[in-house]
Amino acid sequence: MNIFIDELEPPTEAATQTRFALYIDGDFQFDTADEKVYHESLALPALSLLHAHKPGPKRVLICGGGDGLALRECLRFPNVAHVDLVDYSPEMLELAATQFAAINQHALEDTRTHIHICDAWDFLNGTLPYDLIVCDFTVPRKHEDTRVFSTEWFEALSACLNPGGIIAANTVSPQTTPEAFWCLMNTLRAANLKALPYRVCIPSFRDHGYGAWGFVIASRDKRFTTLDLKRISCPVATEQADLSRLWRGAHFTRAERALAHTAPTNTIDGGELLPLLLNPGLAGIEAGGLPDLDTPYDLNPLFNAIPIAHPYHTRAMIETLAEQVAGSVRDLDIPRLIDAVIKRSSRLSSRIVDELRKLKEFMQERVLHFELFSAWSYRLFAALVILMTLANAISPDNAFAKGSFSGGAHGGFSVSHSTGMHSSSSFGKGSFGAESGSPGGSFAGRSSTSSFGGQRGSAISPSRSFSSFSSSRSNVLSSPVSPHFTGTGFRTSYGRGTAVDINGSYERARVYNYWGGSYGHPYTQVYGGQRQPAQQQQPQPHEALFLASDDMSVLDNGDVVVNVSESVYILLTNGTAALMSAGSPDPIVMLYPDPELFANVRDQLAQQQSSVVAAASVRRDWLAWSGWTASFLPTVRSDRDELRNLTDLIHRLDLAQQRLGTPPAGNANPGLKPGETELFIGCVIRQDGTIALHEPDGRWLSTDLVTIKHNTDTHPCPPVLATAVRSALDRVLRDIKSGIKADTADLQQLRMDASELNSDMNQYVSIRDMYGDSSYEVDYGTDEIPVSEAIFKTRQNLNQTETETRATEADIEKLTTQQAVLDAAVARYR
Amino acid sequence: MEDEITHKELAAAEKALAEGRYDAAQRLLNKAAESGATPRHIQDLHRRIRTERVRHEFAVQNSVFGGFGIAFVGYLLLCIRQPLGWGIPLWLALAVGVVPCAAGGYVGRRHAGEREPGASFRDGAKSVAGAMVCYSGFSTLILVSRLQKGALQLGEEAFAALLTTALLTIVAAGMAGVASVAASRIGVKRTDASA
Structure with a gap:
């Protein structure tokens, strides 16, 4: 074993220890700057899981890891009563006891530590069982090294586990050697162990080109999942590893996991692991069959076919040599070469000369044409790209459909959408962005904060509300209207006892029973129990047909109502505003018809109408293609119904804007005074607690709900x-x-x-x-x-x-x- | 020495070659060879017949790409508006009339002299139907995605819409293919007649 310690930084005032990196046989092992990421990630998750599932004193075996760093982590953990450290290298253990003692915190001197200098295989025979076995071996670089990554090895470990015991092992990189990584997973499974692999990014490993590093937690009895890692609770603090995020590293994409289907199992005799480590990428080629050899000059299949058989050979070496050969072949002047060969034809057989002549003719006739075609096809492709770009510029909706699908006259809108996490995304551009957005009527939760924070003034309704005038004023100007439909309301329910909103969501239609015609003026008529001549007809029930906002509906006759509560609403028609009760067809009181409010309501209706027009247009286009299939395709039939309903709604919204009328110009709404709180349109709670209603003539009527005071007159409150x-x-x-x-x-x-x-x-x-x-x-x-x-x-x-x-x-x-x-x-x- | 008959036969072979009748040109050349045409003339003409035949075969083989290109450009221009934007009668005339005929006619012309039965129809239909698949698929998928919140989504409704799209695409491709077949036939006939 060749051990090399690379001293990277001498001790400084800030860092009292020398920063160094350890290499064994040329392979990087750790850098003291971030070694804790590795060792904490190796030992602590397994210990935490063990602690959660099996409390009590624990016996731990560490195979390899002679540097004492994994041992340090184990000893830090509570309830670790006994640790056997098995390493065959006395040099490494000597270093651990001396030079590394500061960083392993003198773990080898701990009374719970028992050191065994022997081969791990030999140690396993006849040993007592353990609760946790940590394998911290170096990456195998020769066949003998792979024995401790074999099925037989893991079976032996499994036999030494207590019930509920866990194995924690370092593996290889799932990023740079994925086939080898999944081979190891298959090996663990072949040993009847349930394995949970995960990876951790270690900066120094990445610097050495090792990529993200893989670990595995395995158990004979329990199948640990990502959820276990997510819920992990470590009783000791980590210094560099972030265990709360470890579960993210356990998520492997389907493509990554698919490698497990083709990866072999490593056995002592088979030695399947080493070739996979030395030749990453080969497994995929073997599994995928022959590469596409027709691709000109794609030499990668050839390079990959040359296996690396020695750790010091690299793919780059092979590629460099092969590129030189390929470059020479590529630069060959074939016709000239053939001519030269033919000139020396006296030394060749006549058959070969004939073949060469045929080859030359073939190349002149076919290959030249092919090159001509290639050049032509590139030109065609370029022309098409230009055409597509122009078509997109002229009509983005039809060419690429990525342009904005604006709400008509009000233009497109961009909605800033807070994700609630780390970023804010802006939709409104790109693929159908403008069609995204908050639905017209619902602004609960976050939206109420982000969209209306600071804009509410003194309006008291936290939702988007027309019943509150001051909010309605700002809402109409700022609210986006979604021109797309997600609910099925317009397909199945519109006009059938339900009220549908702009998103196609529907609810049971509320019925409003009131006299037809417009309500003229004064409240005195109401108190007097008189009706105007225009109302000399039967009260008519009208259903809400369209929900223009949370509290504003368009009725089937085109009138607009603003719901104040379940039993009270404000009827806006012919330039008047009447406070109505569900229990009576007569107005409770006439309210001041603020022209600005009417204008805003009209704007809102027009905006929603333009959205509906746009949506109907898309459906019309769709039905131009698919309409003929309506007789046998139910979905197209529904599309047709939806279009019919949308067209009807467009007309109703037209009617609503007409019936809304324009109130006579009067005094502008003075707005809220300090200390006043708006209850609904035209109704405020004053600072003294009385309730004031804004009359049609611009004056205010105050009430304490027992009496009503109008100018100097006092009436009992109805x-x-x-x-x-x-x-x-x-x-x-x-x-x-x-x-x-x-x-x-x-x-x-x-x-x-x-x-x-x-x-x-x-x-x-x-x-x-x-x-x-x-x-x-x-x-x-x-x-x-x-x-x-x-x-x-x-x-x-x-x-x-x-x-x-x-x-x-x-x-x-x-x-x-x-x-x-x-x-x-x-x-x-x- | 070449006599007058040989000269005539060689000239006839040259003419046949110029008109794209390669079999006739080869036949006349064979006659000229029997009549005593010089090896230089024979070799030269034989080589030209072979080269032109290869060139023609190449053109025939690639006519389907050319036809596709023409139809593709045509449909690309149609993409600028949806059918309703053009007006259905005009759109029908363009989508299943003018564009397939232009592409089919081109394929037919490139096939002039081709003796394989049905090749021009097949290539014409293939090229126009392919372009129509792109056009109708593209247009309807855009509409489907706009119908569904601006992006294709999985679900029963989306599946039904995609199924409808597939059906529309197949039918439209079939119609365009049929239109192009007729045009390619006209193209072949006219070219043959002019020859």
Whole structure:
């Protein structure tokens, strides 16, 4: 055994120990800078799992690992009562006791440690069983070394395990030698062990070209899963390995796992492991059959056919030599060569000369044409690419369908979508992006924070709400409308007793019973029990047909209603706004028809209508292709029904915009005064706790739900109005509470995100400082990017998370204040 | 020495070669050889007949790519709008009339002189049907993906839509293929007639 210690950095004031790397027979073993990543990942997961499933004192056997580093990790763990360390190399054990003593924390001197200098095979015979066996062998470089990676070896280990015992072993790299890695997994399975492989990125290993390193936890009795690793709880603190993320390394893609189907099992006699280690990539070729030899100048199949038989031979050496030969062959002037050969034809047989002549003719006739065709086909391809690009520029929807599918006149929209984790993605460009977005009506949870934080003013409804005027004003301007349909409402339910929203989701239609025609004016008519002449007809029931938002519906006659609560709504028609009750066809009170509100409602309807128009257009295009199959394909029949319903909705929305009318120009809505809280459109709770209703003439009417004060007149408050206000109070309070709950959950998530991001940031910074190289590549999600970029991105994410956290906190504070006002009002008016 | 008959036969062979009638050219050349044409003339003409035949075979073999290219470009231009955008009558005329006929006609012309029965039809149908598969598949898949939240998704509905797409593609390809067959026949006939 040839041991080499490479002293990398002398001790400094900051680091009192020399940084060094150990090589055995030229193979890198560890670098003191990050050896703990390796040894903690090897020993601690198995010990933790063992601890969880089998508490009590433990006997541990370490095979190999003469450096004492795996031993150090085992001794750190509680309840480890006895450790046998078996290594055949006295030199290594001597180093462990002297030069490595500082880094293995004098583990060899521990009273629980028992050292055995012998072959591990010999030691296993007749030994007492163990709870944990750790295999920490060097990567095999010759046939004899592979014995301790064989089926026979693992069977012997399995026989030495206590019930519930675990084997933890280092393997090889699943990244650079995947066939060998899966061969080892198959070997463990052949020994009747249930294996859970995982990999860990160790910077110094990667620097040496070893790639991510593989480990395995195996047991005779229990099948450990990724979930076990995810739930792992280690009672001792790790210094470099992150055990909480270990489970990610246990996830292998299907393609990676597929190698296990073709990988062999390593036995002592077969020696299948070594060729796989020395020739990574060969197994795939053998399994996949012959390579495609028709591909011109693709020499890789040839290179791979030459096996590496010695550890010091490399694929690069073979490739260099073969490239030289191939280069010479490639540069041959074949016709000239043939001419030269033919000139010397006197020394050749006439048959060979004939064959050569035929070859020359063949090349002149066929090969030249082929080259002509190749050149022509490239030109054609280039022309097609240009054409496609032009077609895409002219009409992206039809050519590549990646352009925006905007909501009509309002243009496309881009929705900033917070993932709640480490990044923020912007949709709205690229593949159908503009078709993504928040649905028009639901803004619960995070959306309420991110979309409306700081925009609510004094509106008290936390959801997107038309019943609250000040929120409706901003909502209409900011809310995206999704032009696509996910629910089946428009296919099956529209107009059949259900109300459908812009996403195709549907619910049972609410029925509104009121007098036809418009409601003229004053509240006095209501109190007086008189009706206007226009209302001298029977009240008509009208079903909600389309849910334009959370609380705004379009009825089958085109009227627009805004739901205040389950029993109270505001009817917007012909430029009037009437507060209505479900129990009566008469208005409770007429409200001030704010022109701005009407304009916003109209905008919202127009925006949704344009989305429906766009969606109908897609369906129309689809049916132009597939319409003829409707007679025998039910789905196409449904598509046709859906188009019919969408077309109907377009007309209804037209009607709704017409019937909405324009209120007479009056005083502009003064907005909320300080201390006022809006209950619903035209209704506020004043600072003194009284409730004020905004009258059509612009004046305010105040009530304590017992009396109504109008100018100087006082009337008794109609019970129906008191009931309506109470139900509105209940509903809004409920909404606020759910808003606070959602915001609190968001806040919790954001704090967890921030904590994870900080942890990531610390890791990146320590890696950068350790290597002093900002281009050093680190794992970032599923990518590997330079550490400087990772730090930059993480910092950006942190900033964004902080901003969102602040906004959510402000939101919660505001909602809490409003809740207090409403609580007081509810207590007063109950 | 070559006599006048030999000269005539050689000239006739040259003419047949120029018109793409390679079998006739070879036959006339054989006659000229029997009549005493010089070996230099025979070898030269024989080599040219063989080269031209190879060139023609190559052209025939690759006519399917050419036809596909023409149909592909045609359908690419049709892609700019959906059928409703063109208007169904115009679109039908273009998609199953003009484009297949152009591609089929081209294939037919490239097959002129080809004596293998049905080759021009087969190649014409193949090239146009292939392009139509690309066009109809592309267009309908875009629509399906736009119908389904902007991206193809797995599910019963998506499966049904894809099945419909496959059916549409096959039918459209069949229609275009049939149209191209007629055009390729016209192309062959006209070229033969002009020859």
